[in-house]
Amino acid sequence: MILTNGLGGIATASVLRQLDSNLKKSLKNAAEISSGKKINSAKDDPSGYHISEEMKKQIRSLDQCNDNSKKGQTMIDTASGGIDQQIAIMRNLKKLALDAANDSNSPADRKIIQEHANQLFAESENIAQTTQYNGQYLLNKSSFSREDTSFNPNTPYRAIPNSTPVLQQAAANGGSYTPAQGHYTAITISPIANTYDPASVGKGTTLTSLPTAGDIVWDNNNNTYGRVTLNSTDNALYISSAAGDTLIEVNGTTNGSYPTAASTNVSTIADYPANTANPAIGSTVAASAAPIFDNSTPPNVTTNIYTVANEPGTNALSYFTPDGSTSIISLDFSNLFSTITSIPGDLNGLGFSFDCGGCNQYVTIMFDSSTASSSLYGSTDPSAEEAICYKIGVQNVTDSQSLLETVFNGITTANSRNNNASLPNSNNLTTEIAGRHNISLNYYAPDQFTISKDGPTATFNNGIEGSLETTDYYKPTQTLSLQTGTNSSQYTNVKVPNTTLAALFPDYSDHWDTEPQSSDYPNPWPEEYADLSDAEKQSKWRKEVWPYPTDNTQDLSTAFLTRENAGKFIDTTDQSLKYLIHSSTLTGAESNRLNYTEDNLTTASTNTTASMSTITDTNMAKAMTEYTKNTILGQAAQAMLAHANTNASNILSLLQ
Incomplete structure (x- = not known):
C-alpha cells in the first residue's frame, strides 16, 4: 500500500510540475504576442534588456539632436x-x-x-x-577677438611713489638727471702721461725782442699772463691781463720809441708740466702741454681744460671732453633695494624714463612683478611715434644685480632688432633700446651698466612717463x-x-x-597680380577679395x-x-x-531603431507557434493530472 501511494504521488507531482512549466511558457508567449515585444522586463533577457535600453536612450538623443538641427537651420x-x-x-x-x-x-x-x-x-x-x-x-x-596693449605717450609724467630712488643719479638730483654730452678719455701717467696741470701756467723764457700785438705773453711785474695790445694814443705795446694794462719793456726799449733802463718785463708762457700722479676726481686737467687760450682780451685758458671723472661703465679714471654728441649715464639700482622690503612685489609699477631734448622721442621702462616675460609697445599717437615703452617682467628678480640683468635681457628679447645678447656673460655686451639716436644699454663685465644716447641731450627721470593702455578688439x-x-x-x-x-x-x-594678416594674403599671388608691387597687390586683394x-x-x-x-x-x-x-x-x-x-x-536613428528591433521585437510566427504548442501541452498536462488523481482514488477505494 505504501509503494502504491508513493508511485501515485510521484506521478501527480511530476505532472503538476510539467503543467506549471507549460503554463509559464504559455503566459510568456501570450505577453510577447500581446505586447509585440519579446523583452518586457529585465528578467526576460537581462543583457538584451540592457542593450535595448541603451539603444532607446541613443534613439531619443538622436531624435532630439535632429530637432536641434532643424531649429538651428x-x-x-x-x-x-x-x-x-x-x-x-x-x-x-x-x-x-x-x-x-x-x-x-x-x-x-x-x-x-x-x-x-x-x-x-x-x-x-x-x-x-x-x-x-x-x-x-x-x-x-x-565676439571678443583680442586685447591690444599700446603705449599712450600723452599721460603726464609720474614720479615714483614715495620718491623711491630707482635711478641712483636721478634720485640724488631731485628725481632727474641730465648727463653731459661728450666723450671720455682715459688718463695715463706711466709710461707716457697724457694730461697736464692747468694750474701751472707760468713764466717761461725772457723775451729778447718786442712781441706782436695779439701775442700771449707773461707779465713779469704782475706774475700773470695777458694779451699784447697796441695803444692807439701813444702807439705803445701793453700787456692786457687780469691785473690791468702794463707797458711792455724789452731790453730798455718800449716799442722802440721810449728808451728806459735796460730792463725787460715780459716772458714767454711756460708749457704745462705733465701730471706725475693720478689727479683727484673732480679736479681739472689739461689735455695738451701747451696752454690754449681763447680770443678774448684779457685771454682765458679754456679749450683744453677738463674735469676728472670715472668713466661710466668702466670706472676708468678719465677726463670728460664735452665736444661730442653722446650722453652716458650709469645704471645703478642699489638705492632702490635699500628702500623696498618685498621683492619682487614692491617693484611692480616702478620704473624710469628718459626724454630726448630734440625730438618727440622718449623711452619708458616699467617693471611688472606678475610675469617673467617682457614686451615692447609703440605709441598710439602718430605725432609721437618715436615714444616707446618696455614692460619688463621682474617676477624672478631677487636683488639689484639680477634686476639689472633682467632689464638687459628683457630689452633684448622684446626688441626684435637685437642680436640676442644676454646675461650673465663674461664679455662686454650692448643691447639696443631704440634705433633712433642709437640709444643702447651697455654691459661692462663683470657688473657695470650704462645707457648711452647719441644726438640731443637726454634727461633721465626717476619716474614713468606715459602709460600702457588696453583696447579690446572684436570680430x-x-x-x-x-x-x-x-x-x-x-x-x-x-x-x-x-x-x-x-x-x-x-x-x-x-x-x-x-584687418588681414600676412598669412591671409594668397601665396603665391594669382597671375593678374604679377605686374603689381607688394603694396598694390595687398590693396587690390583687400578691396576685391577680403570679405570685410x-x-x-x-x-x-x-x-x-x-x-x-x-x-x-x-x-x-x-x-x-x-x-x-x-x-x-x-x-x-x-x-x-x-x-x-x-x-x-x-539615418543614425533609423539604423539604431532597426538594431533595437532585432533585440526587442517579437517574432510573431514563432511566438504563435510556441504559444499554441505550450497551450496544447498545458491542456495535456491538465488531463494527465486528472488521470493521475483518478488512479490514486481507485487504489484507495480497493482498500476500503
Whole structure:
C-alpha cells in the first residue's frame, strides 16, 4: 500500500510540475504576442534588456539632436532672410549714390536723395537690431577677438611713489638727471702721461725782442699772463691781463720809441708740466702741454681744460671732453633695494624714463612683478611715434644685480632688432633700446651698466612717463552652438555675422579686428597680380577679395549731398555689399550643411531603431507557434493530472 501511494504521488507531482512549466511558457508567449515585444522586463533577457535600453536612450538623443538641427537651420535661415533684405537695401543705396553723383541733380535734388538714403540706412539698422529667433538676436552681436596693449605717450609724467630712488643719479638730483654730452678719455701717467696741470701756467723764457700785438705773453711785474695790445694814443705795446694794462719793456726799449733802463718785463708762457700722479676726481686737467687760450682780451685758458671723472661703465679714471654728441649715464639700482622690503612685489609699477631734448622721442621702462616675460609697445599717437615703452617682467628678480640683468635681457628679447645678447656673460655686451639716436644699454663685465644716447641731450627721470593702455578688439560675428551629437562635445558651431551700420561702414574707433594678416594674403599671388608691387597687390586683394569692409570716416548723413561725397560712397557701398553677400553666402552654406546633419541624424536613428528591433521585437510566427504548442501541452498536462488523481482514488477505494 505504501509503494502504491508513493508511485501515485510521484506521478501527480511530476505532472503538476510539467503543467506549471507549460503554463509559464504559455503566459510568456501570450505577453510577447500581446505586447509585440519579446523583452518586457529585465528578467526576460537581462543583457538584451540592457542593450535595448541603451539603444532607446541613443534613439531619443538622436531624435532630439535632429530637432536641434532643424531649429538651428530655421534660425540660420531667419538670419539669412534678414541679410538678403539688407542686400536689397544696399543695392538701392548704390543706385541712389550713382544718381547723386550725376551733376544733372541740383542741391535740392541731392537733399531729397539724402533723405531717402537716411530712411534706407535706418531700416538696414532696424533689420540688424531686431532680427531674432526665439529671443536670440542674430545680426547685432560681436565676439571678443583680442586685447591690444599700446603705449599712450600723452599721460603726464609720474614720479615714483614715495620718491623711491630707482635711478641712483636721478634720485640724488631731485628725481632727474641730465648727463653731459661728450666723450671720455682715459688718463695715463706711466709710461707716457697724457694730461697736464692747468694750474701751472707760468713764466717761461725772457723775451729778447718786442712781441706782436695779439701775442700771449707773461707779465713779469704782475706774475700773470695777458694779451699784447697796441695803444692807439701813444702807439705803445701793453700787456692786457687780469691785473690791468702794463707797458711792455724789452731790453730798455718800449716799442722802440721810449728808451728806459735796460730792463725787460715780459716772458714767454711756460708749457704745462705733465701730471706725475693720478689727479683727484673732480679736479681739472689739461689735455695738451701747451696752454690754449681763447680770443678774448684779457685771454682765458679754456679749450683744453677738463674735469676728472670715472668713466661710466668702466670706472676708468678719465677726463670728460664735452665736444661730442653722446650722453652716458650709469645704471645703478642699489638705492632702490635699500628702500623696498618685498621683492619682487614692491617693484611692480616702478620704473624710469628718459626724454630726448630734440625730438618727440622718449623711452619708458616699467617693471611688472606678475610675469617673467617682457614686451615692447609703440605709441598710439602718430605725432609721437618715436615714444616707446618696455614692460619688463621682474617676477624672478631677487636683488639689484639680477634686476639689472633682467632689464638687459628683457630689452633684448622684446626688441626684435637685437642680436640676442644676454646675461650673465663674461664679455662686454650692448643691447639696443631704440634705433633712433642709437640709444643702447651697455654691459661692462663683470657688473657695470650704462645707457648711452647719441644726438640731443637726454634727461633721465626717476619716474614713468606715459602709460600702457588696453583696447579690446572684436570680430563682427557671433558663434552659436547647436547640440547635434549625443555627447556634450559633439556640437556644431555656426557663425552669424554682425550687419549693423557699424560693421557695414566701420570706423577706426569701432575696434573691429578685421584687418588681414600676412598669412591671409594668397601665396603665391594669382597671375593678374604679377605686374603689381607688394603694396598694390595687398590693396587690390583687400578691396576685391577680403570679405570685410575697409575702415572709413565718411559721414553717412552727408554722403549724397555733393557729387564728391556720392562718388566716394559708391566705393564705400561696394565694400558693404561685398561683406553682406559674403555673409549671406556664409549663412546659406551653414544652412545647407545642417541639411546633411539632419539626414545623418535621421539615418543614425533609423539604423539604431532597426538594431533595437532585432533585440526587442517579437517574432510573431514563432511566438504563435510556441504559444499554441505550450497551450496544447498545458491542456495535456491538465488531463494527465486528472488521470493521475483518478488512479490514486481507485487504489484507495480497493482498500476500503
